[in-house]
Amino acid sequence: MHKCSPFCSSFNEKRLTHGILVGSLLAAFTISIVFKSYFCTQLSALHIQSQSSMDAAENQFMMFKDAGLLQELVEESTSAKSIFNACDCEPISNYCEINGDIAVQGNSSTISMVSLRTGIPAGEISWTVKPYVRKENAAAMDLVKSWAVTSMEFLHCDLIQTVPAILFSLGGFSGNHFHDFSDLVIPLYITSRQFNGEVQFVVTDNRHWWISKFRGILAKLSRYNIVDIDQERKTHCYPSMIVGLKYHHELGIDQSKSQLSMKDFRQFLRRTYSLKRAKAIKIGDEARKMPRLLIITRRKSRSFTNIDKITRMASSLGYNVVTMEPNLSTSLGSVAETVNSCDVLMGIHGAGLTNMVFLPDNAIVIQIVPLGSIDELAKQDFEQPAMDMELRYLDYKIKAKESSLISKYKADHFIIKDPLSVHKQGWDAVRSVYLDKQNVKLDVKRFRPTLLKALQLLHQ
Secondary structure (H helix, E strand, O other): OOOOOOOOOOHHHHHHHHHHHHHHHHHHHHHHOOOOOOHHHHHHHHHHHHHHHHHHHHHHHHHOOOHHHHHHHHHHHHHHHHOOOOOOOOOOOOEEEEEEEEEEEOOOOEEEEEHHHHOOOOOOOEEEEOOOOOOOOHHHHOOOOOEEEEEEOOOOOOEEOOOOEEEEEOOOOOOOHHHHHHHHHHHHHHHHHHHOEOOEEEEEOOOHHHHHHOHHHHHHHEOOOOEEHHHOOOOEEEEEEEEEOOOOEOOEOOOOOOOOOHHHHHHHHHHHOOOOOOEOOOOOOOOOOOOEEEEEOOOOOOOEOOHHHHHHHHHHOOOEEEEEOOOOOOOHHHHHHHHHOOOEEEEEOOHHHHHHHHOOEOOEEEEEEOOOOOHHHHHHHHHHHHHHOOOEEEEEEOOHHHEHHHHOOOOOOHHHHOHHHHHOOOHHHHHHHHHOOOOEOOOHHHHHHHHHHHHHHHHO
16 A cells, blocks of 8 residues: 555545546546547557556546556556557558457458457457458459457367467459459568567458469468468458558558668579579670560550561560560469569559569669650659668650550640540549550660660679
8 A cells, every 4th residue: 555645635536536537547448449431540549548648547547546456457548559559540541450369250350359359348349350461442442351350258169279460361463463462472571570470360352363473472471371361251360460561652661660671582482483683694704694674565455556666666675575475374483583583674553563572683774664654653663672681773765756545646635645635534544545455565765775774784
């Protein structure tokens, strides 16, 4: 028992203050359970309320004769807050670590925590989360299942696991090679690497072909079978769970937020697929070897309409030219081997350039930027990631005469002359006109200096 503070002049005053504190704590709990929509904003509010209640408790501490009860109340507030301490409230990703006993029920899309462990009454925590990165993108989120997070008095477990779990969705934009890496593979690497394989992946919105395509990578990140939770009728229980994946930026890792880097990730890929080359050729050091140029081709849109002419011109400069048009049925291992064998990769802005992750260090990426004022998008998606990967980067911005759009519209048409006016109509308009309906006929004479610059870089 602590002695009464001089401020505590009477027993009635003590009871009144005690009641105020209890009321403030109850108010904090009441506010904390009004969770709607995406959880990051709401969790921030919960932290503020919990902290305010704890600050109030500290300020009033000396006003209580019985500090034991006060300490108990503060501990309850702390335990309610602690399960959310690892939530990462980023503008793009839904990500949260939940500690304590966790039950996952696929048939009801519910994640349940034990109320006795959290100190919060059963049923008083309930919010929903979609475990995919682009949370502000409605088109992506429409393809992602919502999961409810609740507190229960007791958990029923059919299968008890001894390792943590990571729950994530294969909905959203999966199937697009760029988004497969940017939204899923790299975030999964960032999130799971800390466990050194001792973690189980729990997948919702499963795509069996996706699992098959990336099986080699998944097997290196987890030693356990993947759980297709939507098809499970049994309740899986875990000691802790991460819901969602950590995301930093397009096709990359922010080293200010992680001990990992894109260099680490690329080395991981080389080990996974047994890729032989760590560095690109240095012309002059390797006698009689020609640098290999890989041209990524496309069929439906943003395709080269004069690929033969481009190939002949590149060969005349001393390149050993390889072309590749990967698709969903192409083995990722074979793609990785082909890309890794090359020194220069070129292609029109699109998902195929994502394969630069398999290039050896110091290789060169050449992005052909189509008509449409998409320079910023080109920089964000491939220029900056290439530099983070220790690759050299060049771009080539086509002229109107090199675009297939010039055969559809007159030179003074706003689509040719003023692409920014199309941007004002929104992303769907930009994508429809400049990405989905445009092919490229390279002016090989104008493009030739870009390939010569690449050769010069390979001498350095």
